[in-house]
Amino acid sequence: MSAEAVYALSAIFGYFVGSIPFGLILTKMAGYGDIRKIGSGNIGATNVLRTGNKTLALLTVLCDAFKAGIAAVAAKYAVGTENEACITAMLIAGAFGVLGHNFPIWLKFKGGKGVASTFGFILVTCWPVAVIALAVWLIMAFTFKYSSLSALTAAVFVPVAAYFFAPTPEYTIVYTLIVILVVIRHHANIRRLLKGEESKIKLKKSE
Numbered sequence: 199m200s201a202e203a204v205y206a207l208s209a210i211f212g213y214f215v216g217s218i219p220f221g222l223i224l225t226k227m228a229g230y231g232d233i234r235k236i237g238s239g240n241i242g243a244t245n246v247l248r249t250g251n252k253t254l255a256l257l258t259v260l261c262d263a264f265k266a267g268i269a270a271v272a273a274k275y276a277v278g279t280e281n282e283a284c285i286t287a288m289l290i291a292g293a294f295g296v297l298g299h300n301f302p303i304w305l306k307f308k309g310g311k312g313v314a315s316t317f318g319f320i321l322v323t324c325w326p327v328a329v330i331a332l333a334v335w336l337i338m339a340f341t342f343k344y345s346s347l348s349a350l351t352a353a354v355f356v357p358v359a360a361y362f363f364a365p366t367p368e369y370t371i372v373y374t375l376i377v378i379l380v381v382i383r384h385h386a387n388i389r390r391l392l393k394g395e396e397s398k399i400k401l402k403k404s405e
Contacts (some may be wrong), residue, residue: 201283205290208276212269212291216298216315219305220261221246228254234308242310244345247400262310263318266295270322285365289372292319296376300383311383313349316376320356326363327373331356343398346387353377 221241225233230249233241237248243262247255270292277284299315301307321328331352338348356377360370381388390396 201286204277204283204287208273208287208291209294211273212266212294213298214303215265215269215272216295217302217304217309218261218265218298219302219309220265221258221310222305224254224258224261225249230254234305240310241305243314244399259314262299262314263321265318266292266299266315267318267322269295270319285368288323289368292323293372293376295319296379300379311349312376312380313353316353316356316380319376320373324360324364324369324373327356327359327369330359330363339399344391344396345399346384346396347391350381350384350388353380 219241221243222233225231225236225246228249228251230236230251233239233245233249237245239245243255243258246258249255270288273291274284274288277287296312296315296319298309300309300312302309317328317331320331334355335348335352338351339345342348354377357370357374360373364370364373387396
């Protein structure tokens with residue numbers, strides 16, 4: 199099989215795995231109905247948390263992170279050798295896993311913002327960069343209590359960390375493109391942050 203075919207299959211596999219809407223599936227199974235009709239209408243973990251169910255939000259985070267990460271791992275082992283084609287297939291599958299989460303075909307391309315999926319993808323492909331991003335997210339979240347601000351700040355640190363810790367420039371390029379997507383997907387949050395209208399992280403459901 200040619201390298202081009204391997205890359206195409208990696209992209210297709212990554213996209214369809216990434217497009218599984220776990221936030222929507224889990225909330226429906228738990229009896230909360232359609233998560234798209236709650237809070238911001240997003241299918242990601244932050245909006246799932248607005249149901250007041252922290253366990254459900256945690257499961258959503260893990261599943262959303264897992265799907266992009268598993269797509270990358272599967273592509274890596276499918277190629278089977280540690281070479282440039284293996285690395286490229288892994289990065290393509292993971293990146294398309296994030297794209298699938300953001301634009302799932304099952305939901306008319308209206309998905310999440312890709313924060314958890316991006317983290318899982320980076321964790322699997324270059325864990326030091328993921329650890330740095332997580333540390334930044336936690337510091338910002340505990341300090342300011344804005345999930346969106348925490349995600350955006352952590353995302354900005356990803357290309358910088360990748361420059362120093364990623365094995366090859368290819369990682370940095372792919373991570374940077376995904377980070378740009380994360381920022382674009384948060385455009386509404388950025389506007390609300392600038393206006394002082396963004397909601398803060400709440401661990402309890404409002405009465």
